[in-house]
Amino acid sequence: MSNLSRVEPFSDGFVSAMCPELILFAGMLALILIPNLGKGTFRIPGTQIRLPWLLGGQRFKITSDPRLPSWLATITLTAAFLNVLYIFSQGLDRTLIVTDSGKELLLINGFSRVFELIFFGALALASLASMNRLQVHGIGSKVSESELYNNRRQADFYILMVTCALGMSVVALAQDLFVLFIGLELASFSTYVLVAFLKESKVGAESGMKYFIVGSVASGVGLYGLSMLYLWAGSLQFSVLSVAFAESGTTALPLIGIGFVLVGFGFKVSAVPFHFAAPDAYAGATSPVAGVLATASKAMGMLGLVRMLLIVAAPESSDGSAIWLVCLGAIAAITMTWGNLAALGSDNPKRMLAYSSVAHAGYMLAALTAVGAWNWDSTVSGDASAAAVAVMTALLLHLVVLVAFKLGAFLVLSILESDGGASRLSSLGGLAKREPLLAVAMFIFMISLAGVPPMAGFLSKLLVIMGIVRVAVGDMGAEIADGGMYAIGDLHWVWWLALLMVLNSAISMFYYLRVGVVMFFEEPEEGREGPLPAGWQVRTAILACVLVTLLVGVAGDSLIRLCEMAAQSLNYEW
Amino acid sequence: MQDWISLPLVGFPLIASVILLAFVSRADAKMRERLVGPVRMACLVFSLVLLMVTTGMFFQYFGDISWEGISFNSYVFYKQYSWIESLGIHWTVGLDALSFPMVWLTTFLLPVTIIATWNEKNGAMYFPILLAMGGALIGVFVALDLFMFYVFWELTLIPMFFLILVWGGADRKYASQKFFIYTFTASVVMLLGLITLYFFQDPGNPLDYAGTMTGRSFDIPSITQYAFAENSDGWYLGANIQKVLFAMLMLGFLVKLPAVPFHTWLPDAHVQAPTGGSMLLAGVMLKMGAYGMFRLPLSLFPHALEYFQLVLMTIGMISLVWGAIVCLGQTNLKKMVAYSSVSHMGVILIGIATMQPMGWAAALFMMFAHGIISPMLFAVCGAFKHHYHSMEIGAMRGMAKHSPWIATSMMFSWMASLGLPLLAGFVAELMMLIALWYFLVAEGWSVFWMVGPALVLAVTAAYYLWSMQRTIFEGGDETQPPESLHGEPVPDLASPEKLAMLILAAFTILFGVMPWIGLDMMHDWTKQIFEGLIMPILGDFNGGV
Incomplete structure (x- = not known):
């Protein structure tokens, strides 16, 4: 790993370090400006000379095309995504953006780069797919009123996609709780x-309202916790807070403060008991947006949890962190079980996917618990630092590949929505007859979510389980080789989380398979026999998701290596 | 040496079936009808190529490989390629006298299944799925890497799920989901056991995998070697952990086998599955469970095996007796045959639990013999269903007069299954009885354990003969064809079905009259494992036959 370079804003090295974010910023400006370009002129006062200044007036033909914003957003997000990939291929630099007074603002390293990859990838796919979901038509006299309405809102939708990506990447980079919350709020809004x-639509309004109210309450609680931490430590810098936690983190004030902050992130990852708004939000949003909530937004919440729990209040810092270990383990166990049980009973495929997303949050929290167990428990030592990296690798890989198959599943539903709705399981009926390839893609996504080899979901789930088991076993392997005698009860208790996880996978099999059964076995709904609406964009996105799901599943070595590198760079010490 | 396994035996059928399926799925319904012939022929030819490769292996065509005298934990046709380096996962394939009979059996059953179900509906999709099934099954038997083993283990579920779901009977939705979830649950528990075992290796041991994240490997031969070295000084991993891991692995295999009380998925799956699915399910897929037991828990944890001996013996006895008694009460022909499979799998468990070389050889030969006989049973059931549109035992009487081919095949396969001398099943059952007797006397167990097998011999004969009496003979000349035919003439086997029956019958006789063709290598394998593993670790505990 190269040395950490400290860079002030807009000095040397800033542009190269922040290149993906700057691309997004430029794209956002372009999205605001370009659709407004027209034949507007400006008369120099006192003369008859009119200078063209291009803003307003009758718009040019190309800038008035309602399809323009979607292309701009897709190109911007894809460019940012490719830029991050290029940076990975060039080898990573570590750059810390500091203020002139030495305060740390943003840290760019492998860890944050992987999250940028997740965010930009998911949003690029979603915005590509949205072209077919929020359909627009060229201007002309034959455009109906609602179509015109849709056309005019295009720019809003795609600007929000880009600002969402920008906010998320700020969360990924932030080294200061305050900066982090700005990014979080930008993405949340x-x-x-x-x-x-x-x-x-009724569901749209209801889901938006619910999601907004619950979300803003969670953010408010988080901000309150933030203020308590500031009151206690006098700073919101991660570096300052982690030192303070190491010294005296067991007192009530910081613990309550950090607990409140975690509520904010718990809502984002939709962990029980903060998950209640998630199914409604997913069901009411358009499918690509729901896919973003289930992948990128969840990754952002998980990122916040990792930063808060492992960097700020790391277990090795103080005994107090043991409190969150048990607490997080319990939340993980409840979250995965609740999510799967609730998914069993839901008939709406989007709600089903929402609950499956809750279950997946549980698996990831279990992994996070396992990272927290290192060094804290005496049975887990020695090999433990490597074990923690392994679990973190698994967590990152899971978040990355989740984009492929979770978002992919939502995109398939998105095509069905354009066909007239995807709010009942029977909407998927007969998909195998209507569009065999789409049904096969959906089936691949489903069994990947369930964790069946040889799909990517299996590899990532296997890695998570392996990481947890590795933490649980700790040094026992080596000690057994030296003649030590242990019982299964000597394993760290996180092993039981792994057992719960495999049993939950088996439960989840039921509802994932049911989708396959409906697609391949049941007849289509009345009047929905024919092929689905065309749209090469969303199909391209689905194809990309299928390819990633299969390729990572059978040859995921390089992606694992990449995630491992990212996991190692989570903190300077690691 | 050239790699005769990875591409020819595993990759080729999988890739060929994916290409065929992709090709067929783009065709419309009319085109699909026209494609059935070529696709079926292609699948038959491909599966015959597989059979030629494995048969060539047997006759040492691909090099001077002797199937006897392969010492414990060494493999022929062994090849290793790196796959997911960071976790110590390799693509490792190899064969020994344990896996080779199973691989040959799979390649033998594939063409026979295709011939026996020559006229299956929607054939253009059906035959490639059978081919994929074959590739996945071979993958399970040749895998020498825990990860690869698990991947193929689960991969077999997907084609079978679709076979039952798309081509199955009236209640196929329920049966296919039950089948998938039941076996999946057991195998994820097994997976956790495998991972825990993986991490209990000392990093750097058995081999130094420096390039990996974990410092450990999934390599079955080196784990087995290491476990053997550790077991010699006592319990490898310690008594408690070894027992727990043994139980976790066995759970996955017992459900697949299946043994009572984990058997309830089997009758449902069989009754609803199409004939071809049933043939492969009973013929090979059940054997995956027994194969897995020999390959992993028995080879890794002999101490735990000794500890759980009584449990295994009890489960085996219960499967044997319960399966047979339930058969008596069945009115559905296919369900009866399915329960008879449960009963026969009990024989395998008892053979293992005797911990005698002959008992293990009996189990191995049972896997093989049942793999030839049970497809024939299900082919007969399929023909019965196909021609009489009913599965009920009483639906057709006096079959000997109306359809002599079905009657003859049924009689032959029923006799083979109940253990008629000179047919393959008899050899395995006889060996099991001898090993059990020897074991009971040598170990001083109560001879009342013999009551179970003795009882089952009678009960098996009873349910088979009774069902034959009700279908083949009863009624005489006056019998009318069943109402489900609606007055159509009574059909008999079609020519492809006749051919398949003849092939299966011929091999049943072949392995009954000359069992040593397969038995020699199996017996040699058990001899090697007892000399190489069991005796050095558990001591010369009762001589053994």
Whole structure:
């Protein structure tokens, strides 16, 4: 790993370090400006000379095309995504953006880069797919009123997509709780509006309202916790807070403060008991947006949890962290079980996917618990630092590949929505007859979510289980080789989380398979026999998701290596 | 040496079936009808190629490989390629006298299944799925890497799920989901056991996998070797952990086998599955459970095996007796045959639990013999269903007069299954009885354990003969064809079905008259494992036959 370079804003090295974010910023400006370009002129006062200044007036043909914003957003997000990939291929630099007074603002390293990859990838796919979901038509006299309405809102939708990506990447980079919350709120507000985007429909308005109210309460609680931490430590810098936690983190004030902050992130990952708004939000939002909530937004929440729990209040810092270990383990166990049981009973495929997303949050929290167990328990030592990296690798890989198959599943539903709704399981009926390839893609996504080899979901779930088991076993392997005698009860208790996880996978099999059964076995709904609406964009996105799901499943080595590198760079010490 | 396994035996059928399926799925319904012939022929030819490869292996065509005298934990046709380096996962394939009979059996059953179900509906999709099934099954038997083993283990579920779901009977939705969830649950528990075992290796041991994140490997031969070295000084991993891991692994295999009380998925799956699915399910897929037991828990944890001996013996006895008694009460022909499979799998468990070389050889030969006989049973059931549109035992009487081919095949396969001398099943059952007797006397167990097998011999004969009496003979000349035919003439086997029956019958006789063709290598394998593993670790505990 190269040395950490400290860079002030807009000095040397700033542009190269922040290149993806700057691309997004430029894209956002372009999205605001370009659709407004027209033949507007400006008369120099006192003369008859009119200078063209291009803003307003009759718009040019190309800038008035309602399809323009979607292309701009897709190109911007894809460019940012490719830029991050290029940076990975060039080898990573570590850059810390500091203020002139030495305060740390943003840290760019492998860890944050992987999250940028997740965010930009998911949003690029979603915005590509949205072209077919929020359909627009060229201008002309034959455009109906609602179509015209849709056309005019295009720019809003895609600007929000880009600001969402920008906010998320700020969360990924932040080294200061305050900066982190700015990013979080930027992303949150964008998603509130995106969820409520179909505000004319009843479900759209309801889901947007619910999501906004619950979300803003969670943010408010988080901010309150933030203020308590500031009161206690006098700073919101991660570096300052982690030192303070190491010294005296067991007192009531910081613990309550951090607990409140966690509520904010718990809502984002939709962990029980903060998950209640999630199914409604997913069901009411357009499918690509729901897919973003289930992948990128969840990754952002998980990122916040990792930062708060492992960097700020790391277990090795103080005995107090043991409190969150048990607490988080319990939340993980409840979350995965609740999510799966609730998914069993839901007939709406989007709600089903929402609950499955809750279950997946549980698996990831279990992994996080396992990272927290290192060094704290005496049975887990020695090999433990490597074990923690392994679990973190698994967590990152799971978040990355989740984009492929979770978002992919939502995109398939998105095509069905354009066909007239996807709010009942029977909407998927006969998909195998209507569009065999789409049904096969959906089946691949489902068994990947369930964790069946040889799909990517299996590899990532296997890695999570392996990581947890590795933490649980700790050094026992080596000690057994030296003649030590142990019983299964000597394993760290996180092993039981792994057992719960495999049993939950088995429960989840039921509802994932049911989708397959409906698609391949049941007849289509009345009047929905024919092929689905065309749209090469969303199909391209689905194809990309299928390819990633299969390729990572059978040859995921390089992606694992990448995630491992990212996991190692989580903190300077690691 | 050239790699005769990875591409020819595993990759080729999987890739060919994916290409065929992709090709067929783009065709419309009319085109699909026209494609059935070529696709079926292609699948038959491909599966015959597989059979030629494995048969060539047997006759040492691909090099001077002797199937006897392969010492414990060494493999022929062994090849290793790196796959997911960071976790110590390799693509490792190899064969020994344990896996080779199973691989040959799979390649033998594939063409026979295709022939026996020559006229299955929607054939253009059906035959490639059978081919994929074959590739996945072979993958399970040749895998020498825990990860690869698990991947293929689960991969077999997907084609079978679709076979039952799309081509199955009236209640196929319920049966296919039950089948998938039941076996999946057991195998994820097994997976956790495998992972825990993986991490209990000392990092750097058995081999130094420096390039990996974990410092450990999934390599079955080296784990087995290491476990053997550790077991020699006592319980490898310690008594408690070894027992728990043994139980976790066995759970996955017992459900697959299946043994009572984990057997309830089997009758449902069989009754609803199409004939071809049933043939492969009973013929090979059940054997995956027994194969897995020999490959992993028995080879890794002999101490735990000794500890759980009584439990295994009890489960085996209960499967044997319960399966047979339930058969008596069945009115559905296919369900009866399915329960008879449960009963026969009990024989395998008892053979294992005797911990005698002959008992293990009996179990191995039972896997093989049942793998030839049970497809024939299900082919007969399929023909019965196909021609009489009913599965009920009483639906057709006096079959000997109306359809002599079905009657003859049924009689032959029923006799083979109940253990008629000179047919393959008899050899395995006889060996099991001898091993059990020897074991009971040598170990001083109560001879009342013999009551179970003795009882089952009678009960098996009873349910088979009774069902034959009700279908083949009863009624005489006056019998009318069943109402489900609506007055159509009574059909008999079609020519492809006749051919398949003849092939299966011929091999049943072949392995009954000359069992040593397969038995020699199996007996040699058990001899090697007892000399190489069981005796050095558990001591010369009762001589053994």
